[in-house]
Amino acid sequence: MASTTARPDSAPATALDDRCAHTLRKLAVEQVLAAGSGHYGFPLGAADLVDELFSRYLRFDGTAPQWPNRDRFVLSAGHGSAMLYAVLHLAGYDLTADDLRAFRTLHSRTPGHPERGETDGVEVTTGPLGQGLANAVGLAIAETALRAQLGADVISHRTVVLASDGDLMEGIAYEAAALAAEQRLGSLIVCYDDNDIVIDSAASSVMSSQGVCDAFAALGWRIVEVADGNDRAALREGLDEAFEQGDGRPTLVRVPTVIGLLSPRAGTSASHSGAPTTEEHEEIVRALGLEDVGPFEVPADVADRWQAVRECGAALRRQWEEAQGEAWDRHARELAEKVAEARERILELPAPTAPVATRVSSSRALAALPGLDVGILGGSADLAGATGTVLADGGIFGPDDRRGANIRFGVREHAMGAIANGITAHSVLRGIGSTFLMFATYEANALRMSAIQRLGAIHVFSHDSILVGEDGPTHQPVEVLPFLRAIPDFEVWRPADDLETRVVWAEVLATPDRPAAIVLSRSGVDQIQALRTPDDIAAGAYVAHDADEPEAVVFATGAEVTTAVDAAQRAAHRVRVLSVPNLERFRDMPRDRREELAPSSLPRICVEASHPMSWYGIARDGDAVIGVSGFGASAPAADVAAEHGMTATAVCCAIERAIQ
Template sequence: MSIVQKSINALRILSADQIQKANSGHPGLPLGVAPTAYTIWSKMNFNPKNPNWINRDRFILSAGHGSALMYSLLHLFGFENMGIDELKNFRQLGSKTPGHPEYKHTAGVEISTGPLGAGMSNAVGMAMAEQHLGAIFNKDGYNLIDHYTYVLGGDGCMMEGITSEAMSLAGTLNLSKLIVFYDSNKISIEGDTDVAFTEDVQKKFEAFGFNNIVVEDGNDIDAIAAAIDKAKSQNQKPTLITVKTTIGYGAGKKAGTASVHGEPLGEEALKELRNNLNWDSNEPFAVSDDIYAHYRELAQKGAEKEQSWNKLFEEYSQKYPQDKQRWDEFFSDKYIKDLESNEDFWKYEDKKNATRASSGEVINKLKDIFPNLLGGSADLAPSNKTLMKDVEYFSSTCREGRNIHFGVRELAMGGIMNGIAAHSNLRVFGGTFFVFSDYIKPMMRLAALMGLPCIYVLTHDSIGVGEDGPTHEPIEQLAMLRAIPNFDVFRPCDYTETAAAYYSAMKSEDRPTAIALSRQNLRQISESSKEALKGAYVIKKEKGEKIDLILIATGSEVSLAIDTAEKLEQEGKSVRVVSMPCMDIFDRQDEAYRQSILPINVRARVGVEAGSRLCMSKYVGLDGEVLGMDTFGESAPADVLFEKFGFIVDNLLEISKKVIDRQKN
């Protein structure tokens, strides 16, 4: 048996052993895909000793349930902290080998995958990032950013809508350095894929604008290698390489069946696998020295590629000193420091304005401070105000463009943003109507899980949408997003708080931010301030030493709360108004600050927010009240709806008096 075949079989055996020891996992994909994975990795440029080399080829396992294969590759190629003991700890608490690959947790994992199809959209984002950075920095003979992006998915990934969304855009953009591998084993959890999936994937990808290559035998590594070479031989289109495999290859009667997808082989089938592969040891996790030597030899080629790149970079630095300085700034925290010292960022015109319009102004200030900022909208730029003025669109003919046409593809937009953010030091925002955050939410959750500082520009944030009606009026979305761990949600009341939201988002290194913005015009509140960066602050101080009532509000309801407080003051009440643009950040403040804003001894509290009551409830307590939304909205002019649902001074006044009286009694 050749050393190559032995090395492929090592991937199969190690994967199966991990799953058997954990008594949990998915052996089907690793057994079928091992030859494909081996061939891809043997051709990739990367250095296991420096997994963060910027010009490495990217590999994304979109079918993240095949993680045992990923960890076997990382171990055999010699990645840090991936010794054999980590494989033995597969799926165990605290290991580097969790059930699905996790970004920043395991060296060599480019992005967290598991939800099928997500990795496909991430790969499109990474391929876009590669093209963008190359357009900015590459010179004739000095291709500093010049790598391929490989993504591997299965039938499940191809069924998911996010894949079609993302690949449609990839074809439109002619991302020729994107190579998509389709593990076509014709098996799903419920049986043969024909029960629910009979489309011609190749024709679909052809319609997207892809090259199509089919490898009929998933064990034919020469054919797989030739397919990769063919994909690389052109620069017009992305490529789909369909590899026809047998799920659970080598596992006796289980091979080619649905049962091998997601459960350990069992001792008998594992023994049969070893026999069928002519594996010379029955000891779990035993790999011979010649196999390790072969993988280390492959890894050394990658290390040499990086050494050559380092030499090229030194020559580039000498020949193009200004570009070298720009490079250093681009991949540092310089732009953050520029933001901190930029007072113009906080200046605004004192006129009524929708916070979506204020957001547009802020974005256009940020675009001059942050040359590494990209962004766009799901075909709503005029409404979301996401256009960066005097900046080109990223396209097949303009890779340096920073505006992005995502098209009406909210879910893929979220996944593509994650890919762009995970690639290097690019910052990215994406916009849509707030109600359609429902479509992005799975990718927002993954961004939070990975600690990617993506920015979501979510306009039309309440019943203030008006005539478009309840399908377009967000109610529960604020509560939904605030429930995501490691995720900041801002709802600013005016320009200053909108600027604070973006300031916080741009300074974040490990947390995404959503900014909910009004469609309707709001007045600028002179008392609003940078204190918004603490999540909540006193925007209107009480008149007396004793506080009779605290009004807590967000966004468009802050001015309503202030107007109501002034009415109450005319009746001799001492009322504090707290603006709470970001509950998440406020909750992270120390207890002393939180007590200074919401004193524990003041139990008369009313929260007001044109959304679900759920979030405000914890701040007003059992003795307080919340003016919020318990139903869906309706279709009517915005001011009519605000009156119908009680977001007017008279109603808030009545609620406030009731709470004050209740405390007196």
């Protein structure tokens, strides 16, 4: 990162620069007009900044969107997607004028909010405010870690965010900002589009942009002020300062702009969302001086300028490829090998004979995972000890040690989840976060954002039910398992004993593109005695206890498998117990395998210390679900269990009732 700008030339701002920004504006407005919906006020205001960033400061090659050492650009204000698509189109990414024309239509590469995986150049899916900013902190952490590991020649790039007023009102932004400053992420630059407009009103009626900047400064950020975000010279001055090698602090660049600039609705909430009328559109195009350029077309001089930008980026990328490509590829290969070795190690760990909490089993598995050596980076929201989430290398990732794999997130669950997503989105690393299952509710949106992007972030949750005991109902999840299971494409694991926990870890390691929640018990569970293979467990359900010609089937997960097996042994009837570490995988099994495990002629009893909703589909009319549909209580775990009928005796009674 020797020079400030990506392009060596350092010409002063020209009329062509304005034309380039105006072309961005035109393309953005045309998309919104074509779709009949979207947001054009943001693009009109931010076009100068975006043009400046992509044409002079960011290093990228649109023809190689996965180039590991590219700068990462995150549009945290995802509603400004039309602007992003416009610039990606011009900057040489695989996004055609027809793609722009298809804005916000089914299966297009230009969805309403940017979606990772749908469009080259979209680093992360954004839209829910604040997520992108926190993702960027994760991207910058990944960059910082890989730079320390592989050297600055291989990885050394910036992460640049474009954020809106809305992003900076969300609590997650302050969590992420505090952590970024604490971590001294000097390669992170957040451009704050300060247009003073939110949907309901002037932003100043609900926030002070000066207050935001002062708060970021208080948390440890460097603040750069741009005098006028719609003046190229002022922008260049501010961005030069921002992109200079700083003192290690992350940088917030305040860029005052006018929302809806050059449109009839300039500077008002009315320009935030919705399409312009035909008349408004014509007026905008006139104001841009581009009446002679056809829809979705680009003036030749503008195209030429972008051609130069593209060539510059491609040259940088080729240069890196030749010098560092091999080192990078080797690193990626070695990572995969080390992950495979770690999986084996975890599966071969000695099984305990006594009861052990699955959070302890999980911590033992993690003790065999040497952090960054296997590409895992993360930690806990101040519950590393309680959740057992400490990676083997033991080091704490921070300004003094960039090789430690354990991140102390502080009590900041929402940012933790989003940062884990950002770490995972970078390239070869996987982010990990952990807290109590109850506090998954503090990061609920970040969890679904893992899933929507198919980012293999790992979310560890211990203290997973009312059996938390004395800490009481505020710490006893009831609704969280149904919530996690209802998130599409999200793996929810609730292992029942030590071997299951280790198999879950092995399975999670083997599926790097699947986000997963690993849900763990606070207290000891028995070790299942049945013969079983890792594949049985990974399949989602298997027979944990059996009888000849069983008369009923009990389904259970996690700590309740101990309870269910205990009940089955006490019952006067012949009972099979299925352990179901992954309910959705069981549901997805072929029908005949499900029938084999749980013959439909037999009564079923489902046992899980959670809201029964997850089991309604398994339990049929007349079957029993033993769950928890009220809040828990503060008392020793055994008393809470008895109070809620979550005991072997209760399960035993349910078995007897079901069979009779």
